Amino acid sequence: MALPHQHLTPQEVSFICESELITIVPRQRLGALNLISIDTRPLVPPQRADVPLWLAVFLRKQKRCNIVPPDWLSVDYLERLVKEESDSAAFSQMPWRWMEVAEILLDTCSEDLISPSDIALHIRSLRELRQAKIRAGLSDQMNSSYIKINNLGLMEVCEIRPWVGKVVDGLRKIEGEAGSTAARRRREDIDADGDEDMDDDGY
């Protein structure tokens, strides 16, 4: 309770994401760096290397490297995902930190991406499709014990977590130990349905 936020804030989530490794093509030589989290190998210009995202962004800003975008951050792939996302009721498989990585890469090195404006557009539609699904999913199966949603990214989980936590807590208080008959029925329904598209997000 000492901290204003008990959950990760969006800013913290994108900060954590900066320690992800990403491939770069250096433009200059750089000796090995002994960082706290990782020891990077010496950077030799035409050879690709994996470095933490924050270092890649740092070097990119000084024009000392080019960032190689991850496979999924391409128009074709995202187009397919958007289609998949809108066709099926389940969430499509996305990298755990897709929102944050896409955000940072679009911000800092859009020149390294192929047609960044299309990518931004697809990321946006993916986000909106998924938000609508989250909303529908939550209203369907809100209960006093748990919420299951599969394949959410970290940012999406952190976005709904404070709210969902409070709601589940409120329901638990109202329903007491035994839970309402409706809640019990719902729980049985969910158990019977099996877990098609839902995963525990920590409650």
Added chain:
Amino acid sequence: MGSKYYDIDAILTDAQKIPCTFEVDVPGLGYLDGNDNSDMKAGTKLEMPIWLAEILAVSEQLGTKTFIHTNIPHALSAPVMNALKANPLSVNLRDLATHYYSLGERMVNLVEDAEDELVDTLSETFRQRTIEIADHAVNPKGALGEGTEFLTGLEESERQSMYNNDDESSAVCRLR
């Protein structure tokens, strides 16, 4: 209690009044009912704050003779429950009780004839209203005057979740 000791909402919940019926004569307590210097007669109906009613009704659960019998307050009465069943979003909970859900929660434990149905209706109401609140928090239509009636009818915990939710979602929005 413990951590709830300084919780202003818990205190305000405690102060909400519920109707009680005295089961025994109490000498010299008539002033509660507006009659100075007289005794409280058995069968007198009186509104008492929850914190007091809870203690006086404590032996009710044990089945022994008790000081008072607690009744369901208007906020949780059958007509209100029916209105909630019909449409949870159209009821002004704030007018019924500022801390509506915590009142319900306390009454379910306190009143013996509180039924499962009451709990079901309350939890269904809570579910439907929170989802509506989340929609309002993320996508405020307030500028157009839409939903103001619903939003003024929010009870205290709903109002808090509305504003907290506002913070969270605007933090994510700021990111892009």
